[in-house]
Amino acid sequence: MTIRKDLPSIFDDFSEARRNGFMAAKNFKETDRPMIGTFCTFMPQEIPLAIGAATVSLCATSDETIEAAEKDLPRNLCPLIKSSYGFGKTDKCPFFYFSDLVVGETTCDGKRKMFEMMGEFKPVHVMQLPQGPDQQHAHLVWKDEIILLKETIEKQFNVTITEEQIKETISIKNRERKALKEFYELGKLNPPAISGMDILKVLYGSTFKFEKEDTINELTELTARVKEEYVAGKKLESKPRILVTGCPIGGVTDKLVKAIEDNGGVVVFYENCMGAKAIEDLVDESNEDVYDALAEKYLKIGCSCMSPNKARFEMLGRAIDEFQVDAVVEAVLQACHTYAIETATVKDFVNNKKNKPYISVETDYSTSDIGQLNTRMAAFIEML
């Protein structure tokens, strides 16, 4: 299979930011290395990294292709699925365009079936994720799925992946996780050193960088620099400290964080997919069986698709204490059943176990609810 490098004319009228992402992706592809697109943190990046590939998140962040997606998909479906499918179908996403393989996973029914349709126009490999993390067989199934992913990649790119290579990428990914964690733990500082918007920009931006060593160095430098300036007196005003949790909302998180921070709060911790959820736990480097070690780490991700989902509540509880959180805001995407249902348990946990206020808001990828979000966030922060 040949690696796609061409610049289709459609990208020409793209916004500057996206063009930068596009150029970075194009430059990466010039080095003759594959790019693997993913939709979820459950995908063990250590496997594609072992062949020198880059992994890139394809979760779309705007509603611009939803209309195109609705030609094939039902309207009453989560906007993340519709938008991601739409970007793939219309070739408007450079990362999708440059992905030689898309790895999906069965975190929800919508994605499971959408990937079947996406497979019609793109090479797609779907990992069957077991959703009862406490069962012994879940561990065995997931380990098997990780080996299957390795074999698919070996076959598609005509390479052999050794356990030595995986050990190496486990170590790189662990170092990246530690660097990200040290960065977002700046959120523990009280009064805050940086705004939640700045934390978000870094967490989100780091998923569009393709050279892990560079990312690790940049993050480490950035964290050190913020700490230095903090010690030298550069502190933000103390405000109600907010923890953000809920659905993967990628770029839309912007509007929620803006509504929180424009109305008198500061976001100090992100529990959702882009935040700590998949970063916090490391892969056990002392385990000689690399697949076993990977299966163990990835099954610990506290996603609402898991039942029971103890990991999420452990992390929420710990973060509320360690980051001195005053209140919790949860964002739920329309038609995301598992997160929507779990809001009741999260509210009960936050209100009654941690004695903190909690609010959940339903949103989508549009900008039409910014006024309503502002009113809700302002009222919530007035209440604190």
Added chain:
Amino acid sequence: MYSIGIDSGSATTKGVLYDGEKIIDKVIVPTGANPRRAMEAIYDKLYRENAYTVTTGYGRALLKVADKQVTEITCHGKGAAFLDNQISAIIDIGGQDSKVILLDRDKNIKDFLMNDKCAAGTGRFLEVIMRLLQEDLCDFDDYVSGASGTKISSMCAVFAESEVVSLLAQDVSGPSVAMGIIESISQRTANFAKKLPIDGKVFFSGGLAQIESIRKTMEKELGLEMTTHEDAQFAGAIGAAVIGYQHMSRK
């Protein structure tokens, strides 16, 4: 010392003048197409030198001379507790949204829910149906007197409108349809309110609160005592004025 509270709602704009103890003047005008002008008109009417002005509601950012903006949730809570200090919760059915507010012992806001995604639980729904029935909302109690409600099963205001058209075609009476709509709004609002641990005496505000048959139906659906006040429609503006006065006194 005076404070002015102005509540820019989707249907009407309300304003009150407060002297720290009682409401000494109040004004209500239709919001119309120009919420800014409605707020300015009220401000001019209530104007006192050095009065501290707080705005709330959808158009709260529009009045340039205001000293402070506070959301309608906080203002409604404060305003309702000012009108009746025995309450522990507020249900407000407005022109384009509905909200439930829980108060703590000190009448501060403990929790709230807001429905602004669906017209079927709001005053707008009843307005649309009454227009269809060619009846005036002001005479509602007389209109539905003695009627029992027909079940309206549609979950959406737009579909319910076509359901009403077919009910009328089946010769179901207008008052029975109107009662059906009230029962539907009340059930929806009660279910929504019960998502919070609501208890005690509940204050009912918004335009519909003045209609007795609606308040009775709400009480039945909710299973709690509901109270209101002749100035309930001004609750948001009163809350804004009270907050403004407290703010001024602290300075």
